[in-house]
Amino acid sequence: MMDKFISIEAIAKRYPGASGGEVAVFENLWLSMARGEFGCVIGHSGCGKTTVLNILAGLDEPSEGAVIVDGQAIEGTSLDRAVIFQSHALLPWRTVLGNVAYAVTSKWRNWDRARVKAHAQKFIDLVGLTGAEHKRPSELSGGMKQRVGIARALSITPKIMLMDEPFSALDALTRGTLQDEVRRICLETGQTAFMITHDVDEAIYLADKIFLMTNGPGAVLAEIVENPLPKDRGRIDLHRHPLYYALRNHIVDFLVSRSKTFTATTPDHDPRNVPTVRPGLSEPTIVSAPSLVEANSTQKIAR
Amino acid sequence: MTFSLRFRAAVVSIALFAAFLGIWHLATRSTATTTAMSPEYAKLMGLTATQGKSAMPGPLDVGVKLWEHLKQPFYDNGPNDKGLGIQLGYSIGRVGLGYLLAVIVAIPLGFLIGMSPLMSKALDPFIQVLKPISPLAWMPLALYTIKDSSISAIFVIFICSVWPMLLNTAFGVAAVRKEWINVARTLEVGTVRRAFTVILPAAAPTILTGMRISIGIAWLVIVAAEMLVGGTGIGYFVWNEWNNLSITNVIIAILLIGVVGMLLDQILARFTRMVTFPE
Ligand SMILES: Nc1ncnc2c1ncn2[C@@H]1O[C@H](COP(=O)(O)OP(=O)(O)OP(=O)(O)O)[C@@H](O)[C@H]1O
Numbered sequence: 001m002m003d004k005f006i007s008i009e010a011i012a013k014r015y016p017g018a019s020g021g022e023v024a025v026f027e028n029l030w031l032s033m034a035r036g037e038f039g040c041v042i043g044h045s046g047c048g049k050t051t052v053l054n055i056l057a058g059l060d061e062p063s064e065g066a067v068i069v070d071g072q073a074i075e076g077t078s079l080d081r082a083v084i085f086q087s088h089a090l091l092p093w094r095t096v097l098g099n100v101a102y103a104v105t106s107k108w109r110n111w112d113r114a115r116v117k118a119h120a121q122k123f124i125d126l127v128g129l130t131g132a133e134h135k136r137p138s139e140l141s142g143g144m145k146q147r148v149g150i151a152r153a154l155s156i157t158p159k160i161m162l163m164d165e166p167f168s169a170l171d172a173l174t175r176g177t178l179q180d181e182v183r184r185i186c187l188e189t190g191q192t193a194f195m196i197t198h199d200v201d202e203a204i205y206l207a208d209k210i211f212l213m214t215n216g217p218g219a220v221l222a223e224i225v226e227n228p229l230p231k232d233r234g235r236i237d238l239h240r241h242p243l244y245y246a247l248r249n250h251i252v253d254f255l256v257s258r259s260k261t262f263t264a265t266t267p268d269h270d271p272r273n274v275p276t277v278r279p280g281l282s283e284p285t286i287v288s289a290p291s292l293v294e295a296n297s298t299q300k301i302a303r
Numbered sequence: 304m305t306f307s308l309r310f311r312a313a314v315v316s317i318a319l320f321a322a323f324l325g326i327w328h329l330a331t332r333s334t335a336t337t338t339a340m341s342p343e344y345a346k347l348m349g350l351t352a353t354q355g356k357s358a359m360p361g362p363l364d365v366g367v368k369l370w371e372h373l374k375q376p377f378y379d380n381g382p383n384d385k386g387l388g389i390q391l392g393y394s395i396g397r398v399g400l401g402y403l404l405a406v407i408v409a410i411p412l413g414f415l416i417g418m419s420p421l422m423s424k425a426l427d428p429f430i431q432v433l434k435p436i437s438p439l440a441w442m443p444l445a446l447y448t449i450k451d452s453s454i455s456a457i458f459v460i461f462i463c464s465v466w467p468m469l470l471n472t473a474f475g476v477a478a479v480r481k482e483w484i485n486v487a488r489t490l491e492v493g494t495v496r497r498a499f500t501v502i503l504p505a506a507a508p509t510i511l512t513g514m515r516i517s518i519g520i521a522w523l524v525i526v527a528a529e530m531l532v533g534g535t536g537i538g539y540f541v542w543n544e545w546n547n548l549s550i551t552n553v554i555i556a557i558l559l560i561g562v563v564g565m566l567l568d569q570i571l572a573r574f575t576r577m578v579t580f581p582e
């Protein structure tokens with residue numbers, strides 16, 4: 001049996017439409033991830049990625065369906081699921097240390113000050129912000145703010161990290177550094193991570209599985225792309241890997257053309273059994289038929 | 304040579320003040336046209352007619368009188384003759400008490416309205432109707448029900464300072480950035496802790512702005528209220544001195560009302576700066 005650590009089951013999200021009726025952002029969406037996996041969602045703007053993530057975080061409720069994490073249907077937010085927000089969402093009246101400590105005291109309410117501080121400091125050091133503990137968010141650069149957000153999310157040692165375009169507002173250099181850090185931390189701690197991105201290379205570098213969503217409204221999860229690149233891939237020589245272009249082209253093709261036409265050209269698409277694709281040297285082959293997926297999903301973390 | 308803007312502004316301020324004093328002095332100095340009249344009539348008419356002296360005191364008269372008051376601010380010679388310090392003390396005490404009551408009521412209520420769309424909608428019609436009522440219009444009702452003039456004045460202060468605080472608190476609380484609330488939610492922070500650790504600090508600058516508006520209004524209203532209820536306070540002092548035809552004292556009282564009002568505003572401004580955070 002495939003270990004379904006996260007299982008999104010038949011969720012739908014509808015909003016009241018302009019002319020009385022309801023508009024569905026997506027209907028009957030199924031998605032699952034194993035423990036320790038890194039999943040990236042890619043899709044065009046407005047297709048409902050943030051909505052999925054917010055439902056997973058418990059910040060939003062699906063109109064229908066359920067989300068099951070670690071064998072239990074989720075109800076609202078939880079300290080087990082940390083969110084790294086796109087806009088970093090730091091509390092501006094608190095210092096770096098204060099922001100991280102706020103999360104720490106929220107998780108461990110009876111810890112004394114010294115213990116909270118030491119714990120928070122550990123994670124501030126981890127993201128490379130040693131020395132900036134007493135700065136306020138307004139005195140930090142965009143990249144530093146995002147690091148505080150990462151430190152805050154990690155400090156509560158969550159089971160799952162949820163990231164909504166965490167690096168999209170950063171310059172390429174900072175983005176690269178933070179990608180390295182997130183990847184290192186996730187591999188070291190065996191984090192399960194779910195991330196939204198618009199950056200194909202970011203997805204290829206970080207993700208084990210890439211979820212491709214078609215355009216909304218009425219978006220569907222079209223395909224799950226397995227990353228054929230080795231676990232010990234480096235960001236710098238990513239593009240030298242023989243499978244890199246096959247993978248990249250597959251994703252870009254989807255974004256450029258198939259995301260628009262998918263629903264029309266694939267009438268027998270089964271949202272419960274989304275095909276899993278593993279781009280190879282020749283044409284990408286569908287390895288799906290869920291039994292095959294199980295054989296392929298060897299998500300053991302290199303420690 | 305260039306001086307700082309601050310210095311140049313101070314020079315202009317002092318020059319304007321000197322000019323004002325000069326014009327005031329010239330306008331009120333004695334004019335030498337004294338008409339001959341019978342001594343009895345002259346006695347009746349007072350100095351104005353006999354010596355050509357203006358009834359309006361000049362800056363020097365006011366200065367001398369002010370110095371007298373400042374030397375002895377707290378004397379008490381019965382109900383109609385108290386030091387200015389005592390009168391101001393009464394007024395500040397009333398404003399402080401009414402204002403404090405307003406804070407106690409307005410801020411929790413504002414929180415409730417800001418956090419609950421239901422309460423916001425339900426209370427809106429009441430607020431819309433009650434807010435534009437002049438605080439002094441409440442005075443007869445307050446006097447009738449409370450039967451104590453001093454407490455009625457406090458009630459009027461309460462009523463007039465409650466609205467800006469209530470509306471600003473409700474607005475500040477409702478406008479707290481969703482992402483900050485979401486941070487608290489993902490950290491499973493309870494409602495009470497969330498109110499104190501996220502909503503209060505986020506809304507504090509808006510709340511303090513409301514409090515600053517309120518203290519200004521309260522200080523405006525106390526003078527009028529005390530003129531109505533009488534007894535003690537700077538408002539009563541003004542009215543009493545008007546009845547005594549002591550324009551000098553009235554001018555001094557006006558000056559002091561202005562200074563105290565400025566100080567109250569500055570105190571609140573300082574608090575506002577303390578809770579404001581840069582983004
Ligand atoms: N409160 C709302 N009322 C009505 N429609 C909404 C509401 N919130 C979101 N939507 C709609 O839901 C759809 C999905 O929104 P969502 O924010 O999930 O998109 P997204 O995929 O994250 O886009 P982006 O990449 O631009 O962030 C959008 O078409 C949006 O118009």
Ligand SMILES: [Mg+2]
Nearest residue numbers: 049050051164
């Ligand atoms: Mg989004």
